[in-house]
Amino acid sequence: xxxxxxxxxxxxxxxxxxxxxxxxxxxxxxxxxxxxxxxxxxxxxxxxxxxxxxxxxxxxxxxxxxxxxxxxxxxxxxxxxxxxxxxxxxxxxxxxxxxxxxxxxxxxxxxxxxxxxxxxxxxxxxxxxxxxxxxxxxxxxxxxxxxxxxxxxxxxxxxxxxxxxxxxxxxxxxxxxxxxxxxxxxxxxxxxxxxxxxxxxxxxxxxxxxxxxxxxxxxxxxxxxxxxxxxxxxxxxxxxxxxxxxxxxxxxxxxxxxxxxxxxxxxxxxxxxxxxxxxxxxxxxxxxxxxxxxxxxxxxxxxxxxxxxxxxxxxxxxxxxxxxxxxxxxxxxxxxxxxxxxxxxxxxxxxxxxxxxxxxxxxxxxxxxxxxxxxxxxxxxxxxxxxxxxxxxxx
Amino acid sequence: xxxxxxxxxxxxxxxxxxxxxxxxxxxxxxxxxxxxxxxxxxxxxxxxxxxxxxxxxxxxxxxxxxxxxxxxxxxxxxxxxxxxxxxxxxxxxxxxxxxxxxxxxxxxxxxxxxxxxxxxxxxxxxxxxxxxxxxxxxxxxxxxxxxxxxxxxxxxxxxxxxxxxxxxxxxxxxxxxxxxxxxxxxxxxxxxxxxxxxxxxxxxxxxxxxxxxxxxxxxxxxxxxxxxxxxxxxxxxxxxxxxxxxxxxxxxxxxxxxxxxxxxxxxxxxxxxxxxxxxxxxxxxxxxxxxxxxxxxxxxxxxxxxxxxxxxxxxxxxxxxxxxxxxxxxxxxxxxxxxxxxxxxxxxxxxxxxxxxxxxxxxxxxxxxxxxxxxxxxxxxxxxxxxxxxxxxxx
Numbered sequence: 207x208x209x210x211x212x213x214x215x216x217x218x219x220x221x222x223x224x225x226x227x228x229x230x231x232x233x234x235x236x237x238x239x240x241x242x243x244x245x246x247x248x249x250x251x252x253x254x255x256x257x258x259x260x261x262x263x264x265x266x267x268x269x270x271x272x273x274x275x276x277x278x279x280x281x282x283x284x285x286x287x288x289x290x291x292x293x294x295x296x297x298x299x300x301x302x303x304x305x306x307x308x309x310x311x312x313x314x315x316x317x318x319x320x321x322x323x324x325x326x327x328x329x330x331x332x333x334x335x336x337x338x339x340x341x342x343x344x345x346x347x348x349x350x351x352x353x354x355x356x357x358x359x360x361x362x363x364x365x366x367x368x369x370x371x372x373x374x375x376x377x378x379x380x381x382x383x384x385x386x387x388x389x390x391x392x393x394x395x396x397x398x399x400x401x402x403x404x405x406x407x408x409x410x411x412x413x414x415x416x417x418x419x420x421x422x423x424x425x426x427x428x429x430x431x432x433x434x435x436x437x438x439x440x441x442x443x444x445x446x447x448x449x450x451x452x453x454x455x456x457x458x459x460x461x462x463x464x465x466x467x468x469x470x471x472x473x474x475x476x477x478x479x480x481x482x483x484x485x486x487x488x489x490x491x492x493x494x495x496x497x498x499x500x501x502x503x504x505x506x507x508x509x510x511x512x513x514x515x516x517x518x519x520x521x522x523x524x525x526x527x528x529x530x531x532x533x534x535x536x537x538x539x540x541x542x543x544x545x546x547x548x549x550x551x552x553x554x555x556x557x558x559x560x561x562x563x564x565x566x567x568x569x570x571x572x573x574x575x576x577x578x579x580x581x582x583x584x585x586x587x588x589x590x591x592x593x594x595x596x597x598x599x600x601x
Numbered sequence: 602x603x604x605x606x607x608x609x610x611x612x613x614x615x616x617x618x619x620x621x622x623x624x625x626x627x628x629x630x631x632x633x634x635x636x637x638x639x640x641x642x643x644x645x646x647x648x649x650x651x652x653x654x655x656x657x658x659x660x661x662x663x664x665x666x667x668x669x670x671x672x673x674x675x676x677x678x679x680x681x682x683x684x685x686x687x688x689x690x691x692x693x694x695x696x697x698x699x700x701x702x703x704x705x706x707x708x709x710x711x712x713x714x715x716x717x718x719x720x721x722x723x724x725x726x727x728x729x730x731x732x733x734x735x736x737x738x739x740x741x742x743x744x745x746x747x748x749x750x751x752x753x754x755x756x757x758x759x760x761x762x763x764x765x766x767x768x769x770x771x772x773x774x775x776x777x778x779x780x781x782x783x784x785x786x787x788x789x790x791x792x793x794x795x796x797x798x799x800x801x802x803x804x805x806x807x808x809x810x811x812x813x814x815x816x817x818x819x820x821x822x823x824x825x826x827x828x829x830x831x832x833x834x835x836x837x838x839x840x841x842x843x844x845x846x847x848x849x850x851x852x853x854x855x856x857x858x859x860x861x862x863x864x865x866x867x868x869x870x871x872x873x874x875x876x877x878x879x880x881x882x883x884x885x886x887x888x889x890x891x892x893x894x895x896x897x898x899x900x901x902x903x904x905x906x907x908x909x910x911x912x913x914x915x916x917x918x919x920x921x922x923x924x925x926x927x928x929x930x931x932x933x934x935x936x937x938x939x940x941x942x943x944x945x946x947x948x949x950x951x952x953x954x955x956x957x958x959x960x961x962x963x964x965x966x967x968x969x970x971x972x973x974x975x976x977x978x979x980x981x982x983x984x985x986x987x988x989x990x991x992x993x994x995x996x
Contacts, residue, residue: 243657255817255830259653259848262638264925265755265938266732289819292829311732336737337661337706341729344736360660407812414809417802422650424684434687435650453654530659543660 216300218279219250220366228362229276234333236325237359238318238347239272241338243527244363245284246456248272251373252298253456254290258419266310269343271318275327283321285314315343319350333359361543368524368532369555374457375579378526378557381418381452381459382577382589388412389448389592393465396598398442402427406435409450418452418459425449426571433571443468446598447571451529458529460559461589462575465596477514477564477572478595484508484520484562485574492558492578492585498522498535498548505560517565525559525577533558556580557588611695613674614645615761623757624671629728631720632754633713633742634667636733638922639758640679641851643667646768647693648851649685653814661705664738666713670722678716680709710738714745728754756938763919763927764950769852770974773921773952776813776847776854777972777984783807784843784987788860791993793837797822801830804845813847813854820844821966828966838863841993842966846924853924855954856984857970860991872909872959872967873990879903879915879957880969887953887973887980893917893930893943900955912960920954920972928953951975952983 229237239245242257249272256268271285283303286294291306293299303321308314322329334344334356370378392409406423413420424433428444440446449462464478487508491500505520512518524533524547533556537545552558558580563573577588624632634640637652644667651663666680678698681689686701688694698716703709717724729739729751765773787804801818808815819828823839835841844857859873882903886895900915907913919928919942928951932940947953953975958968972983 241657241662259814259816262636262733262923264923265759267636269732289828292819292827295827296829296831334736336740337664337735338657339736340732341734341736341739342731344739345731364660411806411809414806414815419654420809421654424687432687432690433684434691436691528657528659 219300220248222279225274225366226277228365229333232333232357232359232362233331234357234359234362235276235327235329235331236322237272237274237333237363238322238339239274239335239359239363240269240343241335242270243456244335245270245272247363247367247527248274249284250300251455252293254287254293256287257456263309266312266342267340269308269311269314269340271314273318273321275325278327281325281327283318285317285321311340311343312346315346319347322351329354331355331357333357333362335360335363364532367526369553370526370557370579371555374526375555375557377454377457378459378577378579379588381454381457382461383459383591384416384418384454385413385450385452385459385461386463386589386591388416388418388452389450389461389463390596392448393446393463393596393598396440396446396465396467398440398467400440401437402440403435403437405440405446405448409448413450413452418454421451421453421458423448423450429568429570431565431571440467445470445474445570445572447573449573449575456527458525458527459577459589460525460529460575461577462561462573463592463596464572464574465598467598469597470595474569474572474595477566477569478574480512480514480518481562481564481572481574482593484512484518485560485576488520488522488560489578489585489587492552492580494554494580494582495551497551498533498545501558502536502548505562509562514564514566517567518562519565520560520562522558522560525557529559532556552580554580554582614695615643617674620669620761621672623760624728627728627752627754627757628726629752629754629757630671630722630724630726631717632667632669632728632758633717633734634669634730634754634758635664635738636730637665638851639730640665640667642758642762642922643669644679645695646850647688649682649688651682652851658704661707661737662735664703664706664709664735666709668713668716670720673722676720676722678713680712680716706735706738707741710741714742717746724749726750726752728752728757730755730758759927762921764948765921765952765974766950769921770950770952772849772852773854773972773974774983776849776852777856778854778986779811779813779849780808780845780847780854780856781858781984781986783811783813783847784845784856784858785991787843788841788858788991788993791835791841791860791862793835793862795835796832797835798830798832800835800841800843804843808845808847813849816846816848816853818843818845824963824965826960826966835862840865840869840965840967842968844968844970851922853920853922854972854984855920855924855970856972857956857968858987858991859967859969860993862993864992865990869964869967869990872961872964873969875907875909875913876957876959876967876969877988879907879913880955880971883915883917883955884973884980884982887947887975889949889975889977890946892946893928893940896953897931897943900957909959909961912962913957914960915955915957917953917955920952924954927951947975949975949977
């Protein structure tokens, strides 16, 4: 085990000044971060194996806890699972205080409380993540620090992550390109008589083969609008939509591509062209300084001009470590923060997912979803291959 | 969408009488189940794609909620994500009341509260899962039902799952056999100059190729006792331990096997034989009616007789949908429930993971972990192949 008594000088792997400013604005003295994505971000990309898959362990669950006192990164701490002692031996953490002690939620929070009490700093208001703080850990924290006010820190943390670094952009590019390459492989493997489940199995393996963690695939075949993985058999002439998420070191590739078992007829060509027109319209205004409203106005004008506008749906949302994160280009009605970036200028380094679909009652589900990075002069698509009709059986 | 007005007669996929009895014993009027593993269990093996990977969605996280009123499975309900409407269309749920409405934790719990209020049944005491109930959903439930007392239902639910059905045993057998087959493939691929990371990449792909969801791999090489995935280079003559968990439809295969790049010398043969002796000693008393104490007494006698007892560790624990679940064969000091099965007779259909390791200061980390099902007459190993020294480079 490393010697905890040795203070280390280590560069902080995120923009601490920006985090401090966001915390100041929210009136936060310290953060108690318990979501895997924000822990990963504040640890500079660190990703323990349990970040991907592990929920339950014994009667409890894995809970990483990162403590960050505003303006005092030198007093930050990370409370980890016992198995993370092996990562600690390899010197993978930037902070001095790392406690690899936990099996579950309450022993993790007990160690975190110990650190918070030992800080000797004012803790009038602490930021928590309400959806990522288990009830038992919350109760323990409440009882230990009854005077402390809790504030939802999810939005400040999301704002911190909104502008991606060059390294993050590269991870998102890799994630997107690899998902699309895996889809091309899956379309190539499609043949009449295969089930949707079998196609998803090919896609899953193709994603893993490319170093991705496969997360999910929504799939339609033929004229059905049902997107579940099932034993539906694919027939000659069917169209197939693949909408899959896979992550590359936590960064999400989430795209949709279309395939067909045979040659697409003129109507299918037209339908995909309609979708493509909306996708391209959304990209046109996208650049640093544009607002969410401008992106939506351009896309909605294209939808309005589309023959199938009644069955067409357009959506644009930020993405990164989380599917559907900042920028928040439009309101969706269920969180007060939604639409935050509708009237604000976008920044270079923000990454947006744009999706257009037609739920065609006679021809089936036709969709493109693309990942687009905002630059100072425009935008750049990640994984822009295979956006037409992919012929099944062609490698 | 299915017509919710049509009541359906559907068989309940778990032992409802046993669940009702466990709830009676704990004084529970209803369960509000929010862990993925218990939701899967109570839905008869249903496993949405988000059960494996999805944590964050937007500002919140995926939260399935299953409501079960004691003695009234006809009034059970499942609150699901909107995307699960496709699963609902395919008629995958046994209960009549399925609400595919949620994006995150609070809208899920709002729908669950709506159902609880509409039950018209007494709700004096409800069972929750404290580590799997997010703080924001807990607050919403508390405010909506302020008179209701909350009780930890994790132990009754774990007892419900302790005896596996024939179908569950087959899933655990498949999981174990496939993990071991993947390990054999990974050992075969080992060669001097490979990093530990590269070996784990082979294992990950080999597990996915076999239909498993890869969860994690602890790996050592040479004389090091560090089990993290890293860029440590493996050399000729090194021993390699692979301890990996992968799940098959949620059921966990978790085993450890040993490899060597070359021929094992006499000392290595002896060390693995010592480990094997403890593993076999633990199996000997294992049968329906035996107690956890008897298993531990046999294993500990074998440890005491071992030349390397000072560096030797033995552990036995139940497994299934969760690593480290019931039966609870021994106390581990951090939960009151631990050791529950130390003095109680084990049942046929319980599944136990037994692990013995030597942390040898000069030769490295040597371990076997096996999965063993309890039967009426003894026990049966799942995935019992490859328990000696696996030669690297040999297919």
